[in-house]
Amino acid sequence: MRDDFPNRIVELLPNLRRYAISLTRQPDLADDLVQITVEKALKQRHQYDPAKKLAPWLLRILRNAWIDETRKQKSRGTHIHVDETTHALCDEAASAELKLEVRQTLEAIDRLPEGQCDVIILVCVEGLSYREAADVLDVAIGTVMSRLARGRLALAAAIGINPTAATYAKHTNGKTETPSR
Amino acid sequence: MTVSDEELMAYADGALNGTDHARVAEAVMQNPDLRLRLDAFERSAKMARDAMPLTDVPDALQDRINAAIAAETATLDPAEARVVPFKRMSSTGRSAWFGAIAASVLLGIGVGVFLLDPAENEPVAFDLAPVVSTLETAASGTSIERHGIDTRLIASFEAADGAFCREFEAKLKDRSDLIGVGCRTATGWELRFAAATELPGDTQFVPASAFETLEAWMRSTSAGPVMSVEEEAERLSGANG
Structure with a gap:
């Protein structure tokens, strides 16, 4: 029987690379991270539950590999100069002939707190369910939902979509009252 | 009737069940403010999705992935599994992560471990005994000098056989x-x-591939993930108890 597991991984390489760039902000680091992810996935394939989607499993491996590496770099006293490099998202926005709207969106995502940026990419961009995103991030599903809601409202305000909606949350603690019947 | 942002967002994403879906739908119908917020949730998601389209995988990365898959699928004999990824690493080399300096890369596995000198490729005995007390007590990120060896603990993890392992750097x-x-x-x-990690008397040259080799060794032996501070502290206290 043909083993299509490697092919299924290859099909998801663009998704892995997109998420890796969002984490590392540097395409060369992202490519290294993708390679490590694929190697780990091949080694750990017996841990993959075929009843579940492959993408969240791979994205989780990728994210954990990134956390491992940043933690080790910190122990070594070295630092990956993420903040001092041009952010890949903005870099892409500046170099390509993108619509102003797209550039503003990328810059707004870049400015979001890391936790909110992460869930927006996993859910809105990669199309994961809240539960799948929670598994990738190793947090509760409620945490994913609250970060995602705050991040999306902040993003909406930043790019000029219905700004009153985002400011509204500050005064209502995130809840909107509707007259009861 | 109160609708939280999380509920409204889940409604926008089609993630609510029947009862909650109907409740939020009715609230949205009645409340213009909710419709504005619903619009913000829907449009922000679409904007993010449109702003980050998938791009083609660079040929160089595709080649590296193909090599990784070929090496893995060709590894039929478990005894060879440790060696093949290492050979692949030395030829494909990660450019950015640990540096790009190609040098003799060296690997020791098991009880008969040895330290190879990158200049001469001659095995050099290394005795772990002087650093054992450091391995048993020092937290990752700290450095301790004992018996003339300055040891810096990098990370802790669990080996495939369940052994508690510690990555360290030692200045000799x-x-x-x-x-x-x-x-x-x-x-x-x-x-x-x-x-x-460096040649004796030559502090200018650091064979970064030593780190690559370590990473390859960890993957080939299915080493576990880096332990959290809490997990490590628990295992360290177990060493003393």
């Missing part, structure tokens, strides 16, 4: 510094990996 007098992995077994600590 009159010889090459090294990176190593010591693991605690039923019979005591044993050195499972060691590689030189």
Whole structure:
């Protein structure tokens, strides 16, 4: 029987690379991270539950590999100069002939707190369910939902979509009252 | 009727069940403010999705992935599994992560571990005993000098056989510094990996591939993820108890 597991991984390489760039902000680091992810996935394939989607499993491996590496770099006293490099998202926005709207969106995502940026990419961009995103991030599903809601409202305000909606949350603690019947 | 932002967002994403869906739908119908917020949730998601389209995988990365898959699928004999990824690493080399300097890369596995000198490729004995007390007590991120060896603990992880392992860097007098992995077994600590990180007397040259080799060794032996501070502290206290 043909083993299509490697092919299924290859099909998801663009998704892995997109998420890796969002984490590392540097395409060369992202490519290294993708390679490590694929190697780990091949080694750990017996841990993959075929009843579940492959993408969240791979994205989780990728994210954990990134956390491992940043933690080790910190122990070594070295630092990956993420903040001092041009952010890949903005870099892409500046170099390509993108619509102003797209550039503003990328810059707004870049400015979001890391936790909110992460869930927006996993859910809105990669199309994961809240539960799948929670598994990738190793947090509760409620945490994913609250970060995602705050991040999306902040993003909406930043790019000029219905700004009153985002400011509204500050005064209502995130809840909107509707007259009861 | 109160609708939280999370509920409204889940409604926008089609993630609510029947009862809650109907409740929020009715609230949205009645409340213009909710419709504005619903619009913000829907449009922000679409904007993010449109702003980050998938791009083609660079040929160089595709080649590296193909090589990784070929090496893995060709590894039919478990005894060879440790070796093949290492060979692949030395030829494909990660450019950015640990540096790009190609040098003799060195690997020691198991009880007969040895430290190879990158200049001469001659095996050099390394005794783990002077650093064992450091491995048993020092937290990752700290450095301790004992018996003339300045040891810096990098990270802790669990080996495939369940052994508690510690990655460290050691500065040695009159010889090459090294990176190593010591693991605690039923019979005591044993050195499972060691590689030189610089040549004696030449502080300008650091064979970064020693780190690559370590990473390759960790993957080939299915080493566990880096432990959290809490997990490590628990295992360290177990060493003393």
